[in-house]
Amino acid sequence: xxxxxxxxxxxxxxxxxxxxxxxxxxxxxxxxxxxxxxxxxxxxxxxxxxxxxxxxxxxxxxxxxxxxxxxxxxxxxxxxxxxxxxxxxxxxxxxxxxxxxxxxxxxxxxxxxxx
Numbered sequence: 001x002x003x004x005x006x007x008x009x010x011x012x013x014x015x016x017x018x019x020x021x022x023x024x025x026x027x028x029x030x031x032x033x034x035x036x037x038x039x040x041x042x043x044x045x046x047x048x049x050x051x052x053x054x055x056x057x058x059x060x061x062x063x064x065x066x067x068x069x070x071x072x073x074x075x076x077x078x079x080x081x082x083x084x085x086x087x088x089x090x091x092x093x094x095x096x097x098x099x100x101x102x103x104x105x106x107x108x109x110x111x112x113x114x115x
Contacts, residue, residue: 003065003078008105012062015105016041019082022100030085039063046085048072 001008001015008015013036020031030051035042040059044051047058047069058069065078076084079094079101088096 001062001065003101006102006106008065008101010105012041012060012065015065015078015101016043016060018104019085019100023085026086028085045069045072045074046081047074051085 030046031043033044033056042056043058044053044056045058057071060067067081068075079097082097083091083094
């Protein structure tokens, strides 16, 4: 997956699973349902019904990480969705989410960790 021109070392499913684990560590119960499809990872929407729907209504495109809910119409970058899920709703352009992904998955961060 490439987001904003930066290669991400893991596939979309791995990033989303890690995201869900990190939310659970902070006792945030979102992304309750995750289902893999050929082009998207389907998740329960974090923007409506307090993130507590039974069936996934949002898709995250595997190619570029665009998040879109087919029920409420919210469309964001993966960065913005991650920021929102951790409570950074006023986070401009998903700065927290971008740092979250870069720290854990971007190829540049792997180089930095080895240094």
